[in-house]
Amino acid sequence: MAGYIIRRIGWLTAEADASLLRVIVNLLYPCLILDTILGNPALEKAGNVLLAPVVGFGTVAMGYAICYALAPACGAAEPKQRRTFAFTAGIFNYGYLAIPIAEKSFGSETSGVLFIHNLGVEVALWTAGIMLISGAAKSGGWRQILNGPVIAILCAAGLHFAGARYWMPAVILTAVHNMGVTAIPLGLILSGAIFADQMPALSARGSMISTAGACLLRLGALPLLMLALARWLPCPAELRHVMIVQAAMPCALLPVMLSKLYGGDPASSLRIVLATSVLGLLTIPFWIGCGLSWVG
Numbered sequence: 001m002a003g004y005i006i007r008r009i010g011w012l013t014a015e016a017d018a019s020l021l022r023v024i025v026n027l028l029y030p031c032l033i034l035d036t037i038l039g040n041p042a043l044e045k046a047g048n049v050l051l052a053p054v055v056g057f058g059t060v061a062m063g064y065a066i067c068y069a070l071a072p073a074c075g076a077a078e079p080k081q082r083r084t085f086a087f088t089a090g091i092f093n094y095g096y097l098a099i100p101i102a103e104k105s106f107g108s109e110t111s112g113v114l115f116i117h118n119l120g121v122e123v124a125l126w127t128a129g130i131m132l133i134s135g136a137a138k139s140g141g142w143r144q145i146l147n148g149p150v151i152a153i154l155c156a157a158g159l160h161f162a163g164a165r166y167w168m169p170a171v172i173l174t175a176v177h178n179m180g181v182t183a184i185p186l187g188l189i190l191s192g193a194i195f196a197d198q199m200p201a202l203s204a205r206g207s208m209i210s211t212a213g214a215c216l217l218r219l220g221a222l223p224l225l226m227l228a229l230a231r232w233l234p235c236p237a238e239l240r241h242v243m244i245v246q247a248a249m250p251c252a253l254l255p256v257m258l259s260k261l262y263g264g265d266p267a268s269s270l271r272i273v274l275a276t277s278v279l280g281l282l283t284i285p286f287w288i289g290c291g292l293s294w295v296g
Contacts, residue, residue: 003192012193024187030152032099032180033115037156038173039165040112042238048113049157051235055243056094056120059226061128063090066225067217068132074213076268079135081210084264087133088256088272089214092222092249094121096187097280101248105288106241113238114245115153122150125254133255134262191253198256198270207268214251214272219283223247227287230295244291248284250276 006012012020042048068086071077076085092098095118103111165173226247230240251273260266 001192003189003194004196005192006189007193007196012189014193014197017190017193020186020190024183024190026148028179028183028186029149030156031176032183033149033152034156034159035173035177035180036108036112037115037153037160038168040109040160042109042113042236043116043157043160045236045238047234047236048239049116051233052113052117052239052242053120053123055229055233055235055239056117056122057124058120059229059243059246060091060121060124062225063092063218063222064124064128064132066090066222067214070213070217071210074217075207075209076213080263080265081207081268083133083135084255084259084268085210085214085272087129087259087264088251088269089218089276090132091121091125091129091252091255092218092246093252094118094246094249096184096191096253097284098245098249100184101284101288102242102245105245106238110238110241110245113236114242116157117239117242117246119150119153122147129255130258130262133259133264194253194256195270195274198266210268211271211275215275215279218251218272218276219279219287223283223287223290227291227295230291240295244288244295247291248280248287250280250284 003012007014037043064086067090068082071082071085074085076082094114098114099111102114159168226243230243230247233240233243253273255264256266256269256273258264259269
């Protein structure tokens with residue numbers, strides 16, 4: 001809401017978006033990753049380090065496949081609409097909502113594993129996801145895997161196992177922490193500003209049936225499948241908690257921009273993201289509560 005308001009009154013201009021996004025993605029978000037991973041005891045468990053990226057990739061790939069198969073039944077039969085439907089509804093929010101919720105609900109051990117899990121999500125997004133939304137393989141998609149957050153995760157994991165939390169100067173650790181805690185608030189403000197820019201597209205004629213279908217899949221069927229996987233997959237408790245949080249998440253924000261870039265329908269993508277995000281105010285606590293009682 002703050003981002004939406006300051007865009008409308010002109011405090012945050014569209015010209016500043018690209019610069020602010022680069023600061024968030026390449027400086028603040030990596031600082032948050034470093035602060036969360038260094039010295040995290042949950043990363044001493046091999047299951048969290050080795051299985052988490054596989055789970056991240058597999059759950060996103062599963063979401064893409066199910067949503068693409070069921071898109072015609074949800075009113076998205078035309079090729080572009082079908083690809084956009086599957087690309088948007090198939091991937092959960094793994095950053096700006098998942099990270100603070102994981103931190104507050106389960107602690108820093110789980111949020112650290114979430115970053116490792118997100119390695120697999122990034123690979124799925126920039127490979128299978130880009131192939132899906134574009135209708136064919138795109139050479140640029142593979143290069144996007146090596147982005148700032150992914151490099152930060154790999155470096156943070158290496159520093160963690162080198163014991164950096166105990167020999168790195170305290171002044172550096174403090175600076176990293178202070179910058180890292182600003183990443184999520186600034187990211188959410190920028191997201192609100194981008195939503196304000198895209199709101200006119202919502203007035204365009206669109207299918208309410210496909211939006212409702214996306215909500216049923218992203219906030220209904222897919223959470224059940226992910227919680228079942230969390231219950232029966234042999235993995236550490238922290239990774240189970242990550243899966244509970246991700247099962248509850250609405251759609252990610254990034255597909256709106258990528259749909260425009262790779263030939264999808266950004267207006268349809270935005271409708272799905274907004275609808276699942278608003279309904280998520282009710283469904284997120286419901287699914288996390290179900291996960292805690294069923295998965296533990």
